[in-house]
Amino acid sequence: MIPVAFEYERAESAEQAKALLAEHGDEAKLLAGGHSLIPLMKYRLAAPAVIVDIGRLSDLSYIRDEGEQLHIGALTRHRDVETDALVIGQVPLLAAATSEVGDPQVRHRGTIGGSIAHGDPASDIPSALLALRATMVIDGPGGVREVASDDFFTGFLETAIGDDELLTEIRVPKVPDAGWSFQKFNRRAQDWAIVGASIVVDNGSCGVGLVNMDSRPIRAGAVEAAVNNGASAADAAAAAADGCSPSGDLNASVEYRQHLARVLTRRGLEEAGR
């Protein structure tokens, strides 16, 4: 499968990437690891006229300890996140969710920034960032702004990042002592989740992010409230599908997805020590 022809620009800096986006407007698409965009282009579901390759912006590939938070550069590859000692020690949920993405070849190329900028409800990493209350840093012509994970995912394959903006950093609160669990239900080893759940319970305060339970990555707010009010894992998890509008497809009906959300959330809460 051969994509539609495009013009290729390689950005050597974040500034240059922003300038190229400003120049080409909505004709242009950023290319990070390419492991969501290239398949879409091969199926001709996307046909950008201009590709701005940010894959070499190594100054946006880092994991830094910044007091209460880890700061992770948007171009940090999945492989570097899942094996990083700081991530494993301070935010083990994120390391675990990342290690479930695709297969080793995919994780050698895909980046954390691309994974969330794509805004796919079936992706694993957004659920962890929602549960952890991460913050995204976006850089554009209007300057740098921070967007809470709750406000970041705006629709199916849509996020708060504007056409002329670049996601530069993800800030994740450290939770070294929290209970946590990442639950992913799929049919074959390398598959995407049919449904998944990211759970973190820290000092009695609970975060639950769901995979593939709506048109965008979402939190299970009713479960979080129930846990925070002292409900058992089973009672809290009964609310996991409340307010969600999952779609039905070849892999699972709507009802089956709702059932999976409840079961995976209960297992996750139990594993996290609720």
Added chain:
Amino acid sequence: MQVNIEVNGTSQSHDVEPRTLLVHYLREECDLTGTNIGCDSSSCGACTVHLNGEAVKSCTVFAVQADGQQVTTIEGLAPSDEQLHPMQQAFHECHALQCGYCTPGMVMAAVSLLDEVPDPTEREVRVGLEGNLCRCTGYHNIVKAVLEAAGGAR
């Protein structure tokens, strides 16, 4: 666009369209047809090569992304025409292939796996090769071969 890629230790320079996939570049521009195309949709691993020493699916990388980088294909693995790479030798000895279609990608993925996890458990081998499908062997002998190659390196 002119791309300069070091393929199997040799500098190559070709004028390619930006939309050229690395796998097509290797097969058609470099005449290295050892890398196979299976699914053409990032799932089967038949097209696995090393980009800067790490396994990637070359059907999901543009050649322009590899500009200025190093690529190793199955042809570049053996130290000489007479001698196989230890992973190839282990595949040969453990009967880890039948039709052979998945084999180049499987061997490249396995070499990359041992670079990252030099002494894997059987489970680590199975999980580490989850990006590569084989329709013939049932995987048992492939796993045996990778464990054998790891043992040899020990």
